Amino acid sequence: MEGKINPSSFPKAHGDLDVADGTDFSTWARVWAQLGIVGASRETYEELIRHYCEPHRAYHNLQHLKECLQVRRFINAACQAPAEIDLALWFHDVIYDPLRSDNELRSAQWLDDVARDSGLDDETRRRLYNLIMVTQHDSAPASADEAVLVDTDLAILGASFERFEEYDQQIRREYPFVPLPVYSQKRRQVLEGFLARGRIYTTAAYFDAFEQQARANLARAIERLD
Template identity: 80%
Template structure:
């Protein structure tokens, strides 16, 4: 079988298959050893273990139903499975660790505050200005309000959006999780706003910028989005 088929088989097996993840502190690939290796790849000192533990504590906050440790694990696993070429893989992976570090559905500056936190940690760990600038931009592009400015930003955005191309079961679970995070919004308002978001993705010429992610997820994402829009009525 060809590479594309191998990637598809791996993706269907895991991570976006509908299996519920375990608690974030024991998720595969989100352990302290993986965290320390990532900083070593960047040539930086590993931040104190307390920083790692605080990050995981954030991902366990009770108001998170989707933007939690499961999402972090899935993003990191998708990165490994798809393995799309990028200029600075370790920077992309570190940005994934922090891209939802701060998450409050009542606020609109979550990406900004997440980027600022990573910038503080990166500076204290000895990363240079240019690296920190790129990391900041990687997190800010996950606002999904503009086109990625680099290959690395495109890979990060595509990874964040991989959930749209998950199995039907996992996508439906994701859809329910998002609703739980916005449970304070009246249902009729939520349906209208959610429909606008989903239709916005579906109207794009292509949802995924990079070829490996397009090949792996585009077709299923369009099926999932159309089904979700139908369910909203």
């Protein structure tokens, strides 16, 4: 059954995050168990958490990971392999360097290495790899599961005005080396690109939950950049 989530359900600030709330080891192990892998690696889990806690991250951090996992559960949009989506969410921003353009590729490669070493089959590994690569947001999702993952990653656009404002500021803090006029121009292009889409969210469940709020948030943010 597809559900809905109120935009106010997003955590209001990074300080609201508790690693025991949705990003704890037991949740990690449960996802692997759903894929048939018993005895998930604690070492890999701890390394992944360290990456999400890197000091240069203001948005692409544990808060974002927690929100993605939370939204995926609450919306519960129709999909083929929810555990694969959840595992891809755990890894989709594990590598994040704002100075590089291959973060998704490196994240996908890391997951593929872990999945291979854990014993997942080639076809599952291929789907997991593609799930992460689609978060580049440069092409349309090729499957229902890819659509759910992309919509989950973009759910922040439809958060409450307060959370969206915080997110917008967090993104700016990840690019302190970019002069403000240049940043404003590039940021405007990104936001206008989303607003120009016929629909921001591919799946019906995410569209119903977030489309209207996302368009209001984007229009407001673009107006501030004028």
